[in-house]
Amino acid sequence: MTRRHLPWILATGAALLLAATRTLDPAHALLLPAALLATWYAWRALDHGDEARWPQPPDQTRDGARHDVSDLGWAAFTRDGRVAARVTRRVHALATHRLAQHGIDLDDPTHHAAAAHLLGDDVLTGIRSRRPPTPRTLHHWLDTLDRLPDHHPPGRPA
Incomplete structure (x- = not known):
């Protein structure tokens, strides 16, 4: 058989x-x-035809290409939708730099009142916190940092 x-x-x-x-x-x-039995034989005899295939994506990646922007976007958020620690550390460094232009040390507790005056209590508390923010909160932080007035030391042109 x-x-x-x-x-x-x-x-x-x-x-x-x-x-x-x-x-x-x-x-x-x-x-x-x-x-x-006839149905089984007919099914086996049918031609599956040609399947359309997607073209292979290029293996090379170019600097500054859309691929890099996509990677940065995906790296900004964690699986639960919160902002990644890498991004919050960068925002903390940005806030430190922007406040230093005003003579304020973000990590110095004695400068807390001056920093809160410029940023607001909620933004200051959030930036100094280790808890990952939501994307909406991050957007609020960046808007607040963007609205900080430029401070030019005396004797330097604006």
């Missing part, structure tokens, strides 16, 4: 079993496995 004969043997066995147990009358007991 070869693998090619197996469907025929199974169909014949099913027909005999259906007829012997009187589940179906003999004519239908032969027709049901024959119909299933």
Whole structure:
């Protein structure tokens, strides 16, 4: 017995079993496995056709390409939708730099009142906190830092 004969043997066995147990009358007991066998052979004979394939993406990445912007965007957020620690550290450094132009040390507790005056208590508390902010909160922080007035030391042109 070869693998090619197996469907025929199974169909014949099913027909005999259906007829012997009187589940179906003999004519239908032969027709049901024959119909299933014909359907199986037709299914196997069908051509799957040609499948359209997407072109392979280029392997090379160019500096400054859209790929880099996408990577930066994905790196900005964690899986739970919060802002990544790497980004919050960068915003903290940016706030430190912007406040230093006004003579305020962000990490010095004695300068807390002056920093809160420029940034607001909520932004100052959030930037100094280690908890990851939401994207909306980060946007608020960046807007606040962007609205800080430029401070030019005396004797330097604006």
